[in-house]
Amino acid sequence: MPSFDPHLPISNAPGIEGSRIHAYRVSDFGPFEQSVAFRLEDAIDLSTSTVFNSAKASGQAVSFDPLHIATFDKSTTSFNINPPAAQVESQRLPLEKNQQLNLVSISSGNTENWGESNMADASPRTDISTDADTDDKNLGFDRGLSIVVAASDSSDRSKDKLDQKTLRRLAQNREAARKSRLRKKAYVQQLESSRLKLTQLEQELQRARQQGIFISSSGDQAHSMSGNGAMAFDVEYARWLEEQNRQINELRSAVNSHASDAELHIIIDGIMAHYDEIFRLKSNAAKADVFHLLSGMWKTPAERCFLWLGGFRSSELLKLLVNQLEPLTEQQLVGIGNLQQSSQQAEDALSQGMEALQQSLAETLSSGSLGSSSSSGNVANYMGQMAMAMGKLGTLEGFIRQADNLRQQTLQQMHRILTTRQSGRALLAIHDYFSRLRALSSLWLARPRE
Amino acid sequence: MDRVRDLASTRAAVIFTKSSCCMCHSIKTLFYELGASPAIHELDRDASGREMEWALRGLGCNPSVPAVFIGGKYVGSAKDVLSLHLDGSLKQMLIDAKAIWF
Numbered sequence: 001m002p003s004f005d006p007h008l009p010i011s012n013a014p015g016i017e018g019s020r021i022h023a024y025r026v027s028d029f030g031p032f033e034q035s036v037a038f039r040l041e042d043a044i045d046l047s048t049s050t051v052f053n054s055a056k057a058s059g060q061a062v063s064f065d066p067l068h069i070a071t072f073d074k075s076t077t078s079f080n081i082n083p084p085a086a087q088v089e090s091q092r093l094p095l096e097k098n099q100q101l102n103l104v105s106i107s108s109g110n111t112e113n114w115g116e117s118n119m120a121d122a123s124p125r126t127d128i129s130t131d132a133d134t135d136d137k138n139l140g141f142d143r144g145l146s147i148v149v150a151a152s153d154s155s156d157r158s159k160d161k162l163d164q165k166t167l168r169r170l171a172q173n174r175e176a177a178r179k180s181r182l183r184k185k186a187y188v189q190q191l192e193s194s195r196l197k198l199t200q201l202e203q204e205l206q207r208a209r210q211q212g213i214f215i216s217s218s219g220d221q222a223h224s225m226s227g228n229g230a231m232a233f234d235v236e237y238a239r240w241l242e243e244q245n246r247q248i249n250e251l252r253s254a255v256n257s258h259a260s261d262a263e264l265h266i267i268i269d270g271i272m273a274h275y276d277e278i279f280r281l282k283s284n285a286a287k288a289d290v291f292h293l294l295s296g297m298w299k300t301p302a303e304r305c306f307l308w309l310g311g312f313r314s315s316e317l318l319k320l321l322v323n324q325l326e327p328l329t330e331q332q333l334v335g336i337g338n339l340q341q342s343s344q345q346a347e348d349a350l351s352q353g354m355e356a357l358q359q360s361l362a363e364t365l366s367s368g369s370l371g372s373s374s375s376s377g378n379v380a381n382y383m384g385q386m387a388m389a390m391g392k393l394g395t396l397e398g399f400i401r402q403a404d405n406l407r408q409q410t411l412q413q414m415h416r417i418l419t420t421r422q423s424g425r426a427l428l429a430i431h432d433y434f435s436r437l438r439a440l441s442s443l444w445l446a447r448p449r450e
Numbered sequence: 451m452d453r454v455r456d457l458a459s460t461r462a463a464v465i466f467t468k469s470s471c472c473m474c475h476s477i478k479t480l481f482y483e484l485g486a487s488p489a490i491h492e493l494d495r496d497a498s499g500r501e502m503e504w505a506l507r508g509l510g511c512n513p514s515v516p517a518v519f520i521g522g523k524y525v526g527s528a529k530d531v532l533s534l535h536l537d538g539s540l541k542q543m544l545i546d547a548k549a550i551w552f
Binding site (some may be wrong): 091230336338339342344345346348350351352353354356357391392395398399401402406409413 | 470471472473475477479480483484513528529532533534535536537538
């Protein structure tokens with residue numbers, strides 16, 4: 001937008017061809033003088049921002065239109081301007097009552113809702129001709145709003161100057177201003193009701209979230225996809241834990257009430273099937289967001305301490321169980337011992353594979369021209385490196401899958417080695433162990449801090 | 451397929467891998483831990499690597515590597531090997547094929 005020197009005639013105002021606007025000769029404005037110097041930049045700012053919010057001091061709203069000048073001081077050239085292609089914004093500015101102003105504003109180049117190129121008078125007395133004599137008195141206009149007043153110090157103005165065209169145009173201006181005001185009102189009302197609705201929706205969302213309903217939180221697709229995977233899994237895991245608690249309680253009361261092997265068998269089968277379920281859920285989650293699983297953020301802090309490849313270490317679990325499972329037969333002891341050793345070896349093998357992956361990834365990202373050679377070579381190298389690194393990251397899912405497989409197989413193998421009753425006690429012991437870890441986490445999180 | 455079979459029968463334990471595959475590294479580690487010395491064939495370093503990979507997939511190996519053969523017989527991929535190891539079968543297979551002695 002051009003910035004104008006208010007003292008110079010404007011010769012390049014849009015929409016005006018060949019005519020010059022002597023709009024800003026402050027010297028023409030008699031009593032107005034500096035106090036009403038119209039800074040065009042202000043007008044431009046005004047025209048592009050939602051001035052109407054601030055322009056509410058008085059009840060009088062004035063919409064004025066760029067490039068429209070009704071009359072001029074007789075020392076200035078008077079002319080008519082038709083605002084054609086010039087897109088304008090009518091602005092509303094508060095003015096004191098009884099002020100009669102002819103306003104000039106500058107086109108911002110954009111018409112928004114207010115968009116008609118018209119000008120309205122400031123005061124209820126919309127007929128300029130009647131105000132000619134009172135103009136001088138009414139110009140205590142100094143509210144910090146700089147509005148150009150075009151030549152209204154017209155004690156010289158007489159009815160002769162007003163011709164039909166002017167009258168008609170003024171009427172049109174008034175009409176346009178009125179319409180503009182109505183549109184603005186409608187718009188503001190719309191905004192208000194939308195805002196209300198938004199607040200209501202937000203509250204509903206908050207409530208629903210608290211109830212544990214999973215709701216996608218962002219509109220950004222890529223972002224919400226990964227958010228979906230992690231959040232969805234967390235919700236599923238919470239549900240899984242609840243169900244497991246219920247089943248374990250059932251098992252506990254069955255064991256304590258010395259239920260039959262057949263009864264226990266049924267309950268235990270249910271628990272084993274339930275374990276299968278979490279591994280299935282984890283498998284899906286690994287596809288969606290492997291890093292979420294690896295991070296262990298879906299577990300409590302104390303559990304995270306023992307995190308290995310996105311879950312617990314089977315070998316450690318077996319070590320804990322052996323003491324609690326006595327008496328075991330010789331064969332069972334050997335079996336459990338072998339199982340413990342095998343799972344340990346398998347865990348070590350997978351750990352080594354992970355280390356190799358880390359090393360390989362680090363090598364991929366640090367190799368190649370770090371600063372040397374041509375820039376196009378660099379780009380090609382970089383992209384190649386990234387492609388390779390992407391491939392390597394993709395293998396993480398495979399590792400998590402094998403680790404979960406290990407956990408699942410260990411549980412099943414243990415179940416095979418033990419009798420029904422022993423299996424029942426083992427499952428209770430496992431659950432109690434993790435429960436205590438979770439309780440520890442809660443205590444830790446709630447601990448008093450200095 | 452012939453090439454796969456040929457290579458698989460040259461030693462008691464044979465593993466087909468790719469140089470970039472880290473899961474292959476895990477399975478190799480396991481075999482070394484058990485005392486076996488498997489023959490390693492890297493498909494990406496072999497001229498007929500692509501056909502061999504295709505043949506392995508045909509055997510049902512998914513992903514195609516690592517593919518483990520013991521005593522000339524196809525055993526499976528990483529998941530199968532780890533499962534067999536947990537229930538003790540892997541060790542027994544290796545002993546039977548004379549890849550290890552105990």
